[in-house]
Amino acid sequence: MNPISKLGLANGLLETGLHQAGRRLTPQRRRVLDLFERIGSGIHLSAEEVHHKLLDSNQRVSLATVYRTLRILVEMGFLHELELTDGGHRFELASNDHPDHHHLVCISCGRTEEFESESVLKAGQLAAENIGFKLIESTLNVRALCPACQNP
Ligand SMILES: [Zn+2]
Ligand SMILES: [Zn+2]
Incomplete structure (x- = not known):
């Protein structure tokens, strides 16, 4: 998919509302997205931090699964990925009111x-x-x- 149609897809998802589009998510993806929706926009989490927060709320999931899930949520337009210069990555909620x-x-x-x-x-x-x-x-x-x- 070229970057332009990918962007169109992301915007479309946001416009139809995260919750509506969210119904198509697997329970695993839904849980990770719920976490970001609870903490709100403007918060940037590493995969390790997401993993810890899931474990804290008694959700047994491997770090590898968290990585994979975050990647998919970025591709679907729910999350933005922030690439750090040291090779690290952080993720934040994609939101229309946080342009x-x-x-x-x-x-x-x-x-x-x-x-x-x-x-x-x-x-x-x-x-x-x-x-x-x-x-x-x-x-x-x-x-x-x-x-x-x-x-x-
Ligand atoms: Zn940000
Ligand atoms: Zn510092």
Whole structure:
């Protein structure tokens, strides 16, 4: 599937409502999605953190299954994946009321904060237009050191 039709699919799913589309999910996928819906948008979890939270609520599931489930939920458009520069990944709820945003990531402890920037969106738009590309998404991941990690 090309990126454009994939995006269309994701938006369509969000528009019909997560709960409606969610009925097509297997119980396993539903449980993982429920977890993200409970904690709300703007929270970024690693696969390990998702795994721990499931175990905490007495749900026996392997880390490998959590990885696979997260990947599928990203493909279905329910979650967004945030790729960190150290090769790590974090996941957050895809949500219409939580639109284009950017991330500041502490390279030491992984603390992730969000920010919005009109100029990043515009820069992506301009760069794409200049060479005839159609913009899909313009996001920025910034590597940084959080206050706690600056003074260990
Ligand atoms: Zn985010
Ligand atoms: Zn830190």
